[in-house]
Amino acid sequence: MTLKLEIMKSNLFKYSYLASFIVVLLFSSKSFAQEEEQKEAFDLSKYKTVYKFNSFKQADNSRLLEVSLIVQNKKDRKDKIPVFEADINFYNILDDEEVLLGTAKTSQEGIAQFIAPASQNYLLDEEGYIHLIARFEGTKELKGKEKDITVKDLNLELELTEIDSVKTVLVKAFTIDSVGVETPLEEADIIISVKSMLNNMPIEEGTIEDGEFEYEFPTDIPGDDDGDLTVMISIEDHDDFGNLVQEKSAKWGNHLKTPVKKVKNTLWSESAPLWMYIVLTILLVGVWANYIYTIVNLFRIKKEGIQLELTSEE
Amino acid sequence: MLFGVYTFIAGILHFFKTPWKNSVLRIVELITVLSLIIGPIFILLCIGRLDRLHYLFLYPRIQSPITWDIIAIMTDLVGCFIYLYLTFIPDFAILRDNDDIKIANWRKKLYKALALNYQDTPSQRERLHKITRTMSVMIIVLAIVAYTVLAWIFSLTLQPGWNSSIFAPYFIVAGLYSGVGVIIIAMYATRKYFHLERYLRKVHFVAAGIVLLVMALLFGYFTFSEYFARWFSHKATDVQLLDTLFTGYFWEFIFANYIGVLVPIFIIFFKKFRTIKSITFAAVIAVLGLWLNRFLIVVPTLETPYLPIQDTRAEFVHYSATWVEYSLSFAGIAAFCLLFTLLVKFVPIIPMSGIIDYEREHKKSKKKNRKIVTE
Numbered sequence: 001m002t003l004k005l006e007i008m009k010s011n012l013f014k015y016s017y018l019a020s021f022i023v024v025l026l027f028s029s030k031s032f033a034q035e036e037e038q039k040e041a042f043d044l045s046k047y048k049t050v051y052k053f054n055s056f057k058q059a060d061n062s063r064l065l066e067v068s069l070i071v072q073n074k075k076d077r078k079d080k081i082p083v084f085e086a087d088i089n090f091y092n093i094l095d096d097e098e099v100l101l102g103t104a105k106t107s108q109e110g111i112a113q114f115i116a117p118a119s120q121n122y123l124l125d126e127e128g129y130i131h132l133i134a135r136f137e138g139t140k141e142l143k144g145k146e147k148d149i150t151v152k153d154l155n156l157e158l159e160l161t162e163i164d165s166v167k168t169v170l171v172k173a174f175t176i177d178s179v180g181v182e183t184p185l186e187e188a189d190i191i192i193s194v195k196s197m198l199n200n201m202p203i204e205e206g207t208i209e210d211g212e213f214e215y216e217f218p219t220d221i222p223g224d225d226d227g228d229l230t231v232m233i234s235i236e237d238h239d240d241f242g243n244l245v246q247e248k249s250a251k252w253g254n255h256l257k258t259p260v261k262k263v264k265n266t267l268w269s270e271s272a273p274l275w276m277y278i279v280l281t282i283l284l285v286g287v288w289a290n291y292i293y294t295i296v297n298l299f300r301i302k303k304e305g306i307q308l309e310l311t312s313e314e
Numbered sequence: 315m316l317f318g319v320y321t322f323i324a325g326i327l328h329f330f331k332t333p334w335k336n337s338v339l340r341i342v343e344l345i346t347v348l349s350l351i352i353g354p355i356f357i358l359l360c361i362g363r364l365d366r367l368h369y370l371f372l373y374p375r376i377q378s379p380i381t382w383d384i385i386a387i388m389t390d391l392v393g394c395f396i397y398l399y400l401t402f403i404p405d406f407a408i409l410r411d412n413d414d415i416k417i418a419n420w421r422k423k424l425y426k427a428l429a430l431n432y433q434d435t436p437s438q439r440e441r442l443h444k445i446t447r448t449m450s451v452m453i454i455v456l457a458i459v460a461y462t463v464l465a466w467i468f469s470l471t472l473q474p475g476w477n478s479s480i481f482a483p484y485f486i487v488a489g490l491y492s493g494v495g496v497i498i499i500a501m502y503a504t505r506k507y508f509h510l511e512r513y514l515r516k517v518h519f520v521a522a523g524i525v526l527l528v529m530a531l532l533f534g535y536f537t538f539s540e541y542f543a544r545w546f547s548h549k550a551t552d553v554q555l556l557d558t559l560f561t562g563y564f565w566e567f568i569f570a571n572y573i574g575v576l577v578p579i580f581i582i583f584f585k586k587f588r589t590i591k592s593i594t595f596a597a598v599i600a601v602l603g604l605w606l607n608r609f610l611i612v613v614p615t616l617e618t619p620y621l622p623i624q625d626t627r628a629e630f631v632h633y634s635a636t637w638v639e640y641s642l643s644f645a646g647i648a649a650f651c652l653l654f655t656l657l658v659k660f661v662p663i664i665p666m667s668g669i670i671d672y673e674r675e676h677k678k679s680k681k682k683n684r685k686i687v688t689e
């Protein structure tokens with residue numbers, strides 16, 4: 001037994017150069033590279049915090065408050081890392097009074113969103129402005145941050161009507177003061193777009209004057225399967241009103257359902273091109289016929305052998 | 315997926331009545347049987363979702379190269395087994411009739427059943443030779459078909475590094491190259507272990523070495539042509555792939571495509587280097603190089619996809635082999651060695667029938683020669 005072991009040992013040593021060569025080859029530098037990268041410690045002092053706060057008034061008159069929290073490398077500006085699971089508190093303030101609207105956590109992209117319902121009563125200053133603050137209290141590693149914005153509540157109304165069978169988009173924008181008097185918006189840039197699957201398609205850029213805007217809707221927009229389409233109007237980054245959107249749907253699309261032609265015998269249809277079946281059949285029949293021929297011949301060899309045995313026995 | 319190649323080589327040796335085939339043929343055939351058993355197991359291991367394996371048969375698409383591959387592999391498997399069985403029959407008959415060898419009763423019975431009452435009568439011999447010859451042609455063709463279809467599974471996609479019109483012949487040449495390499499290694503091991511110096515002579519190694527040389531030259535030519543075209547046309551995705559090859563896989567690339575080709579060429583090209591040991595060394599280098607070449611075809615391409623993978627773990631994006639892959643690869647080699655030694659105990663490593671045939675032919679030609687002389 002010991003002798004055997006020694007022989008094995010000596011054999012191992014004999015081929016050790018070959019074995020080590022193979023091992024080195026297999027465990028190449030590639031597999032260790034990732035681990036080294038992970039070991040490199042993350043140094044937060046090299047990063048600065050980028051904190052953004054925005055407000056969007058949505059189509060249902062609710063208000064979306066959005067905070068983006070990321071850290072950016074001071075030297076390499078492309079190196080951005082989102083901060084996730086951070087608590088952001090949203091407040092409505094007036095002078096010293098603070099009302100907590102709600103709290104949201106940042107997502108994996110570093111974005112925290114909170115929707116204040118349409119029925120939310122905000123504290124307004126004398127000129128009718130809403131003061132909003134988004135506050136990040138900070139952690140051991142990361143300093144706290146806050147940002148405030150001031151917006152005025154604007155009402156955006158959208159109507160899709162046909163005037164003399166011309167499809168017309170009517171927009172009305174006005175503010176309401178504390179006694180309920182409507183004041184039309186003096187001037188603001190507006191974008192009209194059509195909602196689509198991934199993004200919105202802008203079709204017109206215009207200006208609201210004296211609280212009104214009118215636009216003749218084009219006739220060549222397809223819409224969905226039923227011919228429905230959603231028209232969106234938006235005001236972006238306005239000094240007083242921030243971001244606003246409003247939308248409405250109508251059967252304005254000129255979509256004509258073209259029946260999909262059923263394709264037969266192609267690479268992508270259910271049944272393959274004819275020549276494929278023919279070639280495959282010829283090949284398979286040719287080969288398998290040969291197999292059968294061979295096996296039949298084997299049986300003949302066996303039969304001959306049996307006969308030979310019988311005659312020799314006789 | 316090398317299993318087709320060995321029968322291919324066996325088929326060629328048989329069909330062209332290669333003079334020195336007798337000593338080598340059985341080794342080639344044994345390797346074939348083993349590859350036929352081990353190869354498909356590895357395909358199954360690679361599938362991952364074995365619970366869906368039957369879908370391939372339930373919902374086949376004739377347009378899909380995967381379906382062609384299944385058909386080709388199964389046809390090839392059956393063909394190879396039939397062909398191999400044909401070549402084994404005369405030896406089974408000899409083993410059945412030979413009472414001098416002391417073997418277990420069950421083995422005798424098995425040999426008897428497998429020998430199919432073959433008595434080596436002229437008509438039986440002629441019939442067997444005829445069908446063996448047709449089957450040898452058949453398996454040469456089938457090996458080409460199966461290997462081509464395998465290459466198409468890669469090359470008919472748009473993946474960088476795979477989408478190439480020369481992939482099918484490239485695969486065949488690569489398969490033959492590594493196939494001949496493995497045969498040389500097996501010849502060396504058998505010769506050493508069973509002391510078959512009388513039968514496996516230097517001439518066999520030199521002949522196999524020259525085939526290895528030709529294959530190395532062809533393989534080198536194809537490899538150069540393949541990578542040169544990719545580099546020259548400079549498609550964005552191809553450049554990305556070449557970058558990956560030359561950075562992350564630098565040494566593997568150098569070994570697979572430079573050392574693995576040039577060293578065997580250098581050794582066998584010069585007559586004075588053509589010794590049994592050096593030819594075997596060249597074969598080892600060739601096999602290792604080819605193994606890495608396959609690795610480089612599969613892994614770096616999968617690491618440079620058209621659509622970047624998002625929101626997932628880092629180890630999913632960048633592949634690096636784990637102990638599972640390594641142990642499976644070594645298990646394959648170990649299974650091959652184990653089964654080879656077991657099979658060698660069951661069938662003669664040098665085909666006796668082949669030697670008898672050879673001597674018979676030799677006598678015939680001697681007689682003929684004499685006639686000519688007397689005339």
